[in-house]
Amino acid sequence: MATDSELIPPIGATPPPPGPPPRGPAWLHQNIFTAAIGAVAGYAFGHWVGNMIASGYPNINGASGQNDIAICLGLGIGVFGWLLGAGALNYPLAKIVGREPAPEAPESNWTRYLRFSTDHKVVGIQYFFAVFVFLFTAGLLAMAIRTELLSPTTHIFGPGTYIEIVGEHGTMMMMMASSLVVGPLGNFLVPLMIGSRRTAFPRIEASSFWLFSGGYLVIVTALPLGGFPTGWTGYAPLQTQAAGGMDSYLVGFAVIGTGMVLAGFNLIATIIHYRAPGLSWSRLPVFVWSILATSALLTLATPTLICAGLFGILDRTAQTAFYVTERGGSSFLWENLFWFFGHPEVYIMALPGFGIVSEILPVFTRRPLFAYRVAAAGMFGVALLSFFVWQHHLFQSGINPDMRPLFMLTTELISIPTGFIYLVTLGTLYKAKIHFDVPMLFALGMLFNFLIGGVTGVFLSDVPVDVTVHGSFFVMAHFHYTIMGGLVFAFFAAIYYWMPKLTGRTLDMRLGRIHFWCMFVFFNMTFFPLFIVGILGMPRRVFEYAHNLQGLNDFSSISAYLLGASFLIFVANFIWTIIIEPRRAAANPWNSLGLEWQTPTPVPYYNFERIPVILSDPYHYSEPEALPVADLAPRPSAGAATVGVGRGSADETDPRPPMA
Amino acid sequence: MSDGATTHQAGSGGTPPAGGPGGEPRHFRRIFTVWISISVVADLLFWFLVGPHIPPGRMTSAAGGAQFDFNVLFVIALPVIIGVWTYMAYALSTWRKSRVPGLPLSGDRARGHFGVQTAWMAITSTVVIGLFVFGTVELIVPAGAGGGEGPNPIWTPTSKTILPIQVIAQQWKFTYRYPTFGGFETSQLILPDNTTIAFHVTSLDVIHDFWAYQLGIKADANPQQDNVAFTTTDQVGSFTVRCDELCGLWHGAMYNYGKVVTKSAFESWATRTRAQLAANTKNLPPFAWTYDPSANGAGGGYYPSNVDHFSKVETYGAQRAKV
Structure with a gap:
């Protein structure tokens, strides 16, 4: 049995040398290329099976003339092939056939980033590249949208291509944003911040990444399959009549959603059970609090989407009628199931931003986080309330009318815990010693943007005002202010802040400043006019609009190109200073007290030579008399050297005197 | 809603970094003065100059109601935004690294302030509950405010x-x-x-x-x-x-x-x-x-x-x- 203690060597043992290279021809080594072969083979096999099942039943083929059974099976088995090819299933398969799985040896070669790896730091970096692939694919589609909207009547794309682009942009961005922070930073940083050597379920953590990347491939197949006309919300019964790209949407969300559940589940277990001794809940870094709240949402909300998608797949293949009104289903069912997931999803994309900003501010203001408990309470208040607000997306849909005041109340209540974050951040600025480094600029930019996004959200929650602004560009601008202005700005703050820890290298800060100012100015120039466009009556997702709105739309489009170009500054900066001409970073360039900065860089395979004993919270700036954040080399008590990681070691190294 | 912080007078939140001979300036009095003057001007300008032109106009009772509600929300939202921006601008200009004397690393030590936190929660909650009551009245009295009410509307118009x-x-x-x-x-x-x-x-x-x-x-x-x-x-x-x-x-x-x-x-x-x-x-x-x-x-x-x-x-x- 490869137990935990075999996978992770005992405390104090020197890490084993990198394992021998795998035997056999190179193409047999499992990596991303064998995964791709598996995906293609799986798709072909699934498609063939689907055609066999459906042969002789011409009515199976939907309005599009495509065999949805073949497409769905192809995509599903394709993802299975992707996991199989990557080696994600080696362990359970070996167990099933009764063989002993080979333990994973630490690799120092860069090719480990192309393999199935259970090292949370490798998974974090894999996620990091994957979210950028997502971000740039969907960002290009955003450029296409703004190009089409340059003119109200002259078209670059046909209407079909246009809604395909809109749907693909929205869906990919949502998929990306739900893992944007939890994937790269949650996996990489949380174990370091809580003094753990690993996450609770390393194979689940690794599988969540391979599902995430597989989901990317699935949603990309929507383009050759004819796209989907529903936007990211996938409303039925339009969903039921759509072409084969709709299958990619439904299967893609199921795959990504499974990855989200697994990632959240793993992080919850890690944060609850793998905290180092002394890391009480009141000392937990606020970023970890935000990841815990986000993970709870990921785990609890996403299954609804997976089930709703399954119903949609059955409607399209097995001719069931979950969403088909004239056959006894209901179009309201999808709307409710989707938004029951969809609104917690919105906070999945907001909470990590709060966490990053609250984590970074004390470092650059050199003072403790103001009202730490309020920050944690705010995040959990938002997370809890987010399950009770979904029908505010349906105020005009014809739902039971007396539900609307209730959902107006819950939606407006959620601005109270959201306001806590502003209390915390503004309080932290009070009498601070503010350093305007690049991460701080992005954090302040997030506070500026999210304020506009949050306040306009209150307009949307008010039913009479929502009658005008619902479904208009006002909503569109609102959620871009919260997701892009909030989460993506916070994400970049985190990138500039933690890059020395992630890679041991540092980004160029002068280019970082240019990047920030371009992104901040052009972001606001792109999206602020769209509030006005929305109030002036332009619905979302249209390719034709009133002539009098052309000026504002053109202004927004040109700003959007510049906004897109500002990302290239970051890419150039990253490629030059991290890859081509690496700049070695100081071990703790920001003089941060955070535990993650107390480990060596690059972080050793086992993170901590000994499990640290946490002595104080990481925010005691300006308190010279405070204890250091952790004792990194606690004196091993008798027997501790043979104890594994996590909880088992907690009792052995507990600094408290034994109970009498 | 930074006005909640007005209850917090300077110096009560912890040991201020070595202040000048004249003592610590009264930060919140300054911020409050700037905030209230900008807010009042901005609200008046909005209400009288912009408000009457806010879509969807006054062609119907529902449109007029939507315009009125939008303007009321805007008049409440403006001071909130201006408050946060004023505070941030003041903080960023006053307490930047180059201007804060004292220890090389440290800022203020306050980890919280009961009065400020309580006032903040009380004020945000009051505003939110007020918005909810206002929104509900404006939804029910005009019979759904022009929004779709489903097949069985419970609030009906008053006309015969x-x-x-x-x-x-x-x-x-x-x-x-x-x-x-x-x-x-x-x-x-x-x-x-x-x-x-x-x-x-x-x-x-x-x-x-x-x-x-x-x-x-x-x-x-x-x-x-x-x-x-x-x-x-x-x-x-x-x-x-x-x-x-x-x-x-x-x-x-x-x-x-x-x-x-x-x-x-x-x-x-x-x-x-x-x-x-x-x-x-x-x-x-x-x-x-x-x-x-x-x-x-x-x-x-x-x-x-x-x-x-x-x-x-x-x-x-x-x-x-x-x-």
């Missing part, structure tokens, strides 16, 4: 009579049936002035959304569902109708225009159109609140056969089942 108009959405077109004028169906939407109107919105295929922009009306068109929205017209003029729920290929082109005309002009238009379309009407499916797109039986549109042009308000609400 109502003109029912059915909006039928399909990919990618709106048509309108006038049940009290023999049920003719047309792509023209003509409304009488000074009249309470009930839009019965339904769909033949996928979900659409009937957005009569200047009327302040928005109601989803769901297949097999009758979604009712009320408003009272106040001014004559033309308005835009757009589909506001993504409904497929030509969603972006699914719009047309309607008109509010005087009551007498409406009566004559409706009577004339009814006569013109009589032959067509006979071939339409019988009037119903919803339609099954697979039903193709023709039966004319005479529903209800013997009502006035303006049906009684009792047709709605609890009395709905009798129709």
Whole structure:
């Protein structure tokens, strides 16, 4: 049995040398290329099976003339092939056939980033590249949208291509944003911040990444399959009549959603059970609090989407009628199931931003986080309330009318815990010693943007005002202010802040400043006019609009190109200073007290030579008399050297005197 | 809502870094002064200069209500935004690294402040509850504020009579049936002035959304569902109708225009159109609140056969089942 203690060597043992290279021809080594072969083979096999099942039943083929059974099976088995090819299933398969799985040896070669790896730091970096692939694919589609909207009547794309682009942009961005922070930073940083050597379920953590990347491939197949006309919300019964790209949407969300559940589940277990001794809940870094709240949402909300998608797949293949009104289903069912997931999803994309900003501010203001408990309470208040607000997306849909005041109340209540974050951040600025480094600029930019996004959200929650602004560009601008202005700005703050820890290298800060100012100015120039466009009556997702709105739309489009170009500054900066001409970073360039900065860089395979004993919270700036954040080399008590990681070691190294 | 912090006087939050000989300046008094003066000016400018031009205008009671509510929310939102920005601008300029003397690393030590935190929570909660009460009153009193209320509206208009108009959405077109004028169906939407109107919105295929922009009306068109929205017209003029729920290929082109005309002009238009379309009407499916797109039986549109042009308000609400 490869137990935990075999996978992770005992405390104090020197890490084993990198394992021998795998035997056999190179193409047999499992990596991303064998995964791709598996995906293609799986798709072909699934498609063939689907055609066999459906042969002789011409009515199976939907309005599009495509065999949805073949497409769905192809995509599903394709993802299975992707996991199989990557080696994600080696362990359970070996167990099933009764063989002993080979333990994973630490690799120092860069090719480990192309393999199935259970090292949370490798998974974090894999996620990091994957979210950028997502971000740039969907960002290009955003450029296409703004190009089409340059003119109200002259078209670059046909209407079909246009809604395909809109749907693909929205869906990919949502998929990306739900893992944007939890994937790269949650996996990489949380174990370091809580003094753990690993996450609770390393194979689940690794599988969540391979599902995430597989989901990317699935949603990309929507383009050759004819796209989907529903936007990211996938409303039925339009969903039921759509072409084969709709299958990619439904299967893609199921795959990504499974990855989200697994990632959240793993992080919850890690944060609850793998905290180092002394890391009480009141000392937990606020970023970890935000990841815990986000993970709870990921785990609890996403299954609804997976089930709703399954119903949609059955409607399209097995001719069931979950969403088909004239056959006894209901179009309201999808709307409710989707938004029951969809609104917690919105906070999945907001909470990590709060966490990053609250984590970074004390470092650059050199003072403790103001009202730490309020920050944690705010995040959990938002997370809890987010399950009770979904029908505010349906105020005009014809739902039971007396539900609307209730959902107006819950939606407006959620601005109270959201306001806590502003209390915390503004309080932290009070009498601070503010350093305007690049991460701080992005954090302040997030506070500026999210304020506009949050306040306009209150307009949307008010039913009479929502009658005008619902479904208009006002909503569109609102959620871009919260997701892009909030989460993506916070994400970049985190990138500039933690890059020395992630890679041991540092980004160029002068280019970082240019990047920030371009992104901040052009972001606001792109999206602020769209509030006005929305109030002036332009619905979302249209390719034709009133002539009098052309000026504002053109202004927004040109700003959007510049906004897109500002990302290239970051890419150039990253490629030059991290890859081509690496700049070695100081071990703790920001003089941060955070535990993650107390480990060596690059972080050793086992993170901590000994499990640290946490002595104080990481925010005691300006308190010279405070204890250091952790004792990194606690004196091993008798027997501790043979104890594994996590909880088992907690009792052995507990600094408290034994109970009498 | 940084005004909550006004209860916090300088120096009470911890040991200030070595202040000047004159002691610590009264930060919150300064911030409060700037905040209140900018907020008052901005609110007054908005309310009197911008507010009257905020869409959707005042063509109907619903539109006027939406405009009023938007302006009230804006007048509340402006001081919040200005408050946070003022505080941030003050903080960033006053407490930047180069200006703060004292220890090389440290800022203020306060980890919290009971008064500030309590005041913040009290003020945000009060504002939020106030907004909820305001929004609910503004939703219930004008009978749904122009939003779709589903098949069984519980808040009905106060006027004695109502003109029912059915909006039928399909990919990618709106048509309108006038049940009290023999049920003719047309792509023209003509409304009488000074009249309470009930839009019965339904769909033949996928979900659409009937957005009569200047009327302040928005109601989803769901297949097999009758979604009712009320408003009272106040001014004559033309308005835009757009589909506001993504409904497929030509969603972006699914719009047309309607008109509010005087009551007498409406009566004559409706009577004339009814006569013109009589032959067509006979071939339409019988009037119903919803339609099954697979039903193709023709039966004319005479529903209800013997009502006035303006049906009684009792047709709605609890009395709905009798129709």
